[in-house]
Amino acid sequence: MGYKITVEKTKASRLSEIDFNHLPFGKYFSDHMFVADYRDGDWHDCRIVPFGNFSMHPALSSLHYGQAIFEGMKAERDADGNPIIFRPLKNVNRLNISTERMAMPEVPEELFMNALDKLVSLDKDWIPDAPHSALYIRPHMYATEEFVGIKPAENFRFCIFTSPVGAYYSHPVKVFVQDKYVRAFPGGVGYAKCAGNYGAVMKPTREVQKMGYDQILWLDGIHHRYLQEIGTMNIFAIIDGVIITPALDQGTILDGVTRDSMIRLAENEGYVVQERDISIDEIINAYHEGKLQDLFGTGTAAVVSHIGEFHYKGENYELPPVEEREISNKLKGRFIAIKSGKAEDVFGWLHTVPVSVYAHQ
Ligand code: COI
16 A cells, blocks of 8 residues: 655755765754554554654653664765665565564565655765765654553554764774673564664663773673674674674674675675684684684774674774775775675665656656
């Protein structure tokens, strides 16, 4: 069934207030947002409106019980100036995996894509052109039940806003391999992009940031031994020329779109890629044997971010200088070239916002 999306344009664009050559991550928001409300078993009032605050009831159930999920995507501009979005169908699919786990309603792919095309085309002048910048797209959904008590909600809001961003990390990332707290375990919600996964790591993250680390590399929740992910990124290791990344089958890590893209690019380049359990002991042994060539993270926000050093049980381990990391630099370069429309889209990853959508706005 088709959902009609109404459009109310802003009367006062904030575009001229932004310095597009010095963009921080996640601080500025474009002129419009998409909003839809779910009640009586369907999505209603699908609308694009000027970006702004919502008012809310203090008993809003998502605030208390955490039925809230989100996604992250990026739009850039191709050589002809058309907005291009990287693999959005992977995101709508993952959004609906998260909704399923969190007892939330599915967003039909057609509604998601129409909303995305309309929103990005309306705010296409907010897509930055500077290197490492993009228009970050944040679809999210939360329960809007006004109710005290634990039950799956029946009313939800789905919203998409966009934000012109620069690089998420501007330096090699220092990670602390966490062996005290855990992020996820089989049967839990590690694979869902739900708010609780992020809320639960704030205290451990603050602790390691006070010690000078940027992020936590999480180990599995049972043995405290096998690498999971970094929270903001999936993790890859390169040992003796083999690219290794934790498998998805435990349901404890996010099925990252950049992760999947890097695996496919690496295989296409002829590298051996292994999706499997990888223990911290294997990493440390490879380090001591001089075989650990690289550790890097992948994510929509972080793109491909090298790990500069990691800490485990009182020891710091320094990784080779970033410029020497031939394999990941090559894959990163190819990935960036494809997603920004500068290299041939051999995998069919780019969604070009149809000209017909924005020609009439
Ligand atoms: C993304 O990469 O899109 C994320 O959601 C990570 C977030 C911590 C910024």
